[in-house]
Amino acid sequence: MTVVLEAKNLTKKYGDVIAVDNVSLVVERGALFGLLGPNGSGKTTMIKMLTGQTRPTTGSATVLGIDVTKDPVGVRGQVGIIPEQETPPSFLTAMEYLEFVAAVRKIPDIETKADWWFDFLDFADKKNVLCKDLSRGTRQKLMFTQAFIHEPALALIDEPLINFDPIMQDLVKDYLAGYVKTGKTIFISTHILEVAEEICSGFAILHKGILLHTGPVAELSSRNEHLPSFFLSLVRKDRHV
Amino acid sequence: MFELFTNMVKEEWRVHSTMFGSLSFALFPVMIFGIAFMGSFLLPLMRTTLPAGNLTLIVHANYLMLGIMVGGFGLLGNEVMNRRFGQASLLAYSARSLPLSEKFIFSNFVIKDTVYYFFLWVLPFGFGYILASPFTGVPLAGALLLLLTLTFSFLFGLCGVFFLSAVYARSRPVLWLVLLAIGVGVGGFAAITGMNPVLFFPPLLLNSAFTWANFLISCAVLALLFGVAIVLFNPESVGSEKMYKDSFAPLMRRFSSLPNPPLSAKDTLDLYRSGSLVGQTIFSFLLPLVVIWFFLSLLGPFFPPHGLLFIVAVTTGVIASTMYTWVTMFDTFGPYACLPVAVSTLIASKLTTFAVLQTIPTIFIAAVALLSGEAAYLVPAVVLGISVSFYAVSVMAWLCGLSPNVLVYDVKVLFVYLILVGIVLTIFTSVAFANPYFALSAVILAIPTWLLVWKAKVRWDAVDPEGF
Numbered sequence: 001m002t003v004v005l006e007a008k009n010l011t012k013k014y015g016d017v018i019a020v021d022n023v024s025l026v027v028e029r030g031a032l033f034g035l036l037g038p039n040g041s042g043k044t045t046m047i048k049m050l051t052g053q054t055r056p057t058t059g060s061a062t063v064l065g066i067d068v069t070k071d072p073v074g075v076r077g078q079v080g081i082i083p084e085q086e087t088p089p090s091f092l093t094a095m096e097y098l099e100f101v102a103a104v105r106k107i108p109d110i111e112t113k114a115d116w117w118f119d120f121l122d123f124a125d126k127k128n129v130l131c132k133d134l135s136r137g138t139r140q141k142l143m144f145t146q147a148f149i150h151e152p153a154l155a156l157i158d159e160p161l162i163n164f165d166p167i168m169q170d171l172v173k174d175y176l177a178g179y180v181k182t183g184k185t186i187f188i189s190t191h192i193l194e195v196a197e198e199i200c201s202g203f204a205i206l207h208k209g210i211l212l213h214t215g216p217v218a219e220l221s222s223r224n225e226h227l228p229s230f231f232l233s234l235v236r237k238d239r240h241v
Numbered sequence: 242m243f244e245l246f247t248n249m250v251k252e253e254w255r256v257h258s259t260m261f262g263s264l265s266f267a268l269f270p271v272m273i274f275g276i277a278f279m280g281s282f283l284l285p286l287m288r289t290t291l292p293a294g295n296l297t298l299i300v301h302a303n304y305l306m307l308g309i310m311v312g313g314f315g316l317l318g319n320e321v322m323n324r325r326f327g328q329a330s331l332l333a334y335s336a337r338s339l340p341l342s343e344k345f346i347f348s349n350f351v352i353k354d355t356v357y358y359f360f361l362w363v364l365p366f367g368f369g370y371i372l373a374s375p376f377t378g379v380p381l382a383g384a385l386l387l388l389l390t391l392t393f394s395f396l397f398g399l400c401g402v403f404f405l406s407a408v409y410a411r412s413r414p415v416l417w418l419v420l421l422a423i424g425v426g427v428g429g430f431a432a433i434t435g436m437n438p439v440l441f442f443p444p445l446l447l448n449s450a451f452t453w454a455n456f457l458i459s460c461a462v463l464a465l466l467f468g469v470a471i472v473l474f475n476p477e478s479v480g481s482e483k484m485y486k487d488s489f490a491p492l493m494r495r496f497s498s499l500p501n502p503p504l505s506a507k508d509t510l511d512l513y514r515s516g517s518l519v520g521q522t523i524f525s526f527l528l529p530l531v532v533i534w535f536f537l538s539l540l541g542p543f544f545p546p547h548g549l550l551f552i553v554a555v556t557t558g559v560i561a562s563t564m565y566t567w568v569t570m571f572d573t574f575g576p577y578a579c580l581p582v583a584v585s586t587l588i589a590s591k592l593t594t595f596a597v598l599q600t601i602p603t604i605f606i607a608a609v610a611l612l613s614g615e616a617a618y619l620v621p622a623v624v625l626g627i628s629v630s631f632y633a634v635s636v637m638a639w640l641c642g643l644s645p646n647v648l649v650y651d652v653k654v655l656f657v658y659l660i661l662v663g664i665v666l667t668i669f670t671s672v673a674f675a676n677p678y679f680a681l682s683a684v685i686l687a688i689p690t691w692l693l694v695w696k697a698k699v700r701w702d703a704v705d706p707e708g709f
Binding site for chain 2: 048051053054055073077082085088089091093095096099100101103105126134146
C-alpha cells in the first residue's frame with residue numbers, strides 16, 4: 001500500500017507545555033483515518049503540524065511525499081483542510097469565497113462545481129449571503145465545500161460533523177465513506193467515538209499529547225470490542241498512570 | 242455591575258499582554274513617561290524657536306488626534322464591533338448569554354476604552370511632565386493643568402468620533418449633514434472673524450486660563466457627545482443577512498495586472514462592504530489630518546517659506562502608512578491556513594492594496610498644495626509624502642508582519658519604529674526646508690523600502706503563522 005501521510009517523532013512544545021509528544025503515525029492511501037482523543041489531547045496541534053500551519057519543535061512529517069516543514073504551502077496546495085474553528089472571510093459571500101478559493105487553488109469551472117456543492121449540501125439559498133451572516137452550520141458546509149471542491153488526494157478535517165444537524169451528518173458520513181472508495185484518503189480528528197467507529201478504517205488515540213494506540217478498527221471488531229469502550233479503558237488507564 | 246467594567250479592562254490587558262508578553266506591554270507606558278520626562282528638559286531649548294503656547298498647542302493636537310484615532314479605530318459602528326471581536330467570545334458580546342443590555346455593555350466598553358487608553362497614553366505623558374516640573378521650573382499647578390487638558394483633548398477626539406460613528410451607524414446621509422454643518426460652522430466662523438477656530442478648542446482655552454466656566458463647558462460638551470452616542474447606538478439585529486451579487490470575479494479580472502489578484506480583490510471587498518473605505522478615510526485619515534493642518538497653520542511663521550506644506554506632506558505620509566492597518570485588521574492568518582498561501586504572499590497582497598489606497602493621500606497632499614497657493618511645489622510635496630508613507634509601511638511590515646494593530650503596543654517594536662521613521666522624517670523635512678525641490682530626493686527611500694519589505698517577507702515566513 002502507498003503511504004500518503006507519515007509522521008516521525010513529531011513533538012510540539014508551547015513554552016513548557018508539550019502539546020504533542022514524540023508521535024509517529026502512518027496513514028495509507030484509501031484510508032479513512034480517525035485521530036481520537038479527549039479535549040486538549042493534541043489532535044488539533046497534530047493537524048496543524050501535518051498541514052504546515054505550525055512547525056514541529058522536533059520530528060518530521062511528509063504528506064503526499066512533501067516535507068511539511070520544508071514546503072508547507074506545497075502541502076496545503078495538494079490537500080483539503082477544514083480547520084476546527086476557522087470561518088470563511090466575513091465580507092465575501094459564500095459564492096465569492098468559493099471563487100476566491102478556486103482562484104488561489106487554480107480550480108477551473110468553479111461555477112458548475114460550486115453549484116453542485118450548494119445543491120448537495122442544501123445551501124443554494126445562501127450563496128449570495130455574506131459569510132459573516134451565515135449560521136455556524138452553513139459556514140461548516142462552506143468550509144466542507146472548500147476542502148473538497150478540488151477533489152484532493154488527501155483531506156484533513158478537524159471535527160468534521162461538529163456543527164451539522166443529524167440529516168447533514170448522515171449525508172456527510174456517506175460522502176466521506178464514498179470518497180475513500182475512490183482511492184482518496186481522509187484524515188479526521190474527532191472526539192465523537194461512535195462516528196469514528198462507524199466510518200473509520202484506522203484510528204489512533206492521543207491523550208495528553210502522547211500516542212496511546214494506533215491500528216485498524218477491524219482489529220477491534222475481530223475481538224468483539226467496541227471503539228468507545230476501548231478508548232475509555234485506555235484513556236482512563238493512562239490517567240491513573 | 243462594576244464587575245463588567247473591571248473584567249473588560251482585565252480582558253483588554255490580557256489581549257495585549259498575551260500577544261507579546263506582559264513585560265513588553267507594561268513597558269509601553271513607561272516609555273511614554275520616559276519620553277515626556279526627558280523631553281521636559283528640552284523645553285528651554287525648544288522655547289528659543291517656538292513660543293510656549295505653540296508647544297502646548299502641538300501637544301494638545303497630538304492628543305486630540307490620538308483620541309480620534311483610538312475612537313475611529315475601535316468604534317466605527319457595528320461592523321467594527323464585529324470585525325474587532327470576530328468569533329472570539331469577548332465580554333462585549335456577553336449580551337448573548339448574560340442578562341445585560343447591548344447599550345449597557347457598549348457604554349461599559351467605551352468607558353473601558355477611555356480609562357484604559359488614559360492610563361496607557363495620557364497619564365504616563367502627564368506624569369512625566371509633572372515629575373520633571375521641579376527641575377524645569379514649571380509650576381506644579383501648570384503641570385497638573387496640562388494633564389487635565391490633555392485628558393480633555395484625548396476625550397474630545399474619542400467622544401467626537403464615537404458620536405460621529407454612532408450617527409454613521411444609524412444613517413450615512415445624516416453623518417454627511419452633521420459633517421457639513423460642522424464644516425460650514427467652523428469655516429464660517431473663521432471667515433467672519435478672521436480667527437483660527439482652533440484657538441477656541443475648549444481644552445486649549447482651559448489650558449491658557451483655567452476657569453470653572455471653561456472646565457464645565459468642556460465637561461458638558463464631552464457628556465453631550467458621549468450621551469448622544471449612547472442613545473444613538475444601535476446594535477445590529479441578530480440574524481440579519483446581507484446579500485450581494487457576485488462582485489469578486491469581475492473585480493479580480495479588473496485587478497489582473499496586479500500581483501495576487503484574488504487577494505487584492507478580497508481586500509477591496511472587505512474595505513468596501515465593511516464601510517471602512519469611507520469610514521476609515523474620514524475618521525482615521527481626513528479628520529486627523531484636517532485637524533493637524535489647522536493646528537500647524539498656527540505655526541506657519543515659525544517654519545521656513547513653504548515649510549508648512551512639507552510638514553503637512555510628511556505628516557500625511559506617516560498617517561497614510563497606517564492604511565496598512567486598514568487592510569490587515571479584517572482577518573488573521575487563520576482563514577488562509579487551509580489554502581496554499583504563505584504569510585509573505587499575504588504581506589505582499591496587503592501592501593498591493595495599500596499601494597492602491599495611496600491615491601487618497603496623494604489627492605489630499607495635492608489639494609493642500611493647491612488650496613494653500615503652492616501649486617509649484619505640488620510634485621515635490623506629493624513625492625515626499627508618498628515616499629515617507631511607503632517607507633513607514635515597510636518598517637511596519639518588517640516589525641509587525643500582518644499584526645500591526647496589536648504589535649504597535651510592544652514597546653520594543655514601537656521604539657524601533659520611532660527611531661527608524663523618526664530619522665527619515667528629520668532628514669527629509671530638513672532637506673525640504675533647505676530647498677523645496679530637494680524633497681524630490683525622497684524617492685531614494687524606495688531602496689530601504691524594498692529591502693525592508695523583502696526582510697519582512699523572509700522574517701514572517703520563518704515564524705508560525707498562528708496567533709493574532
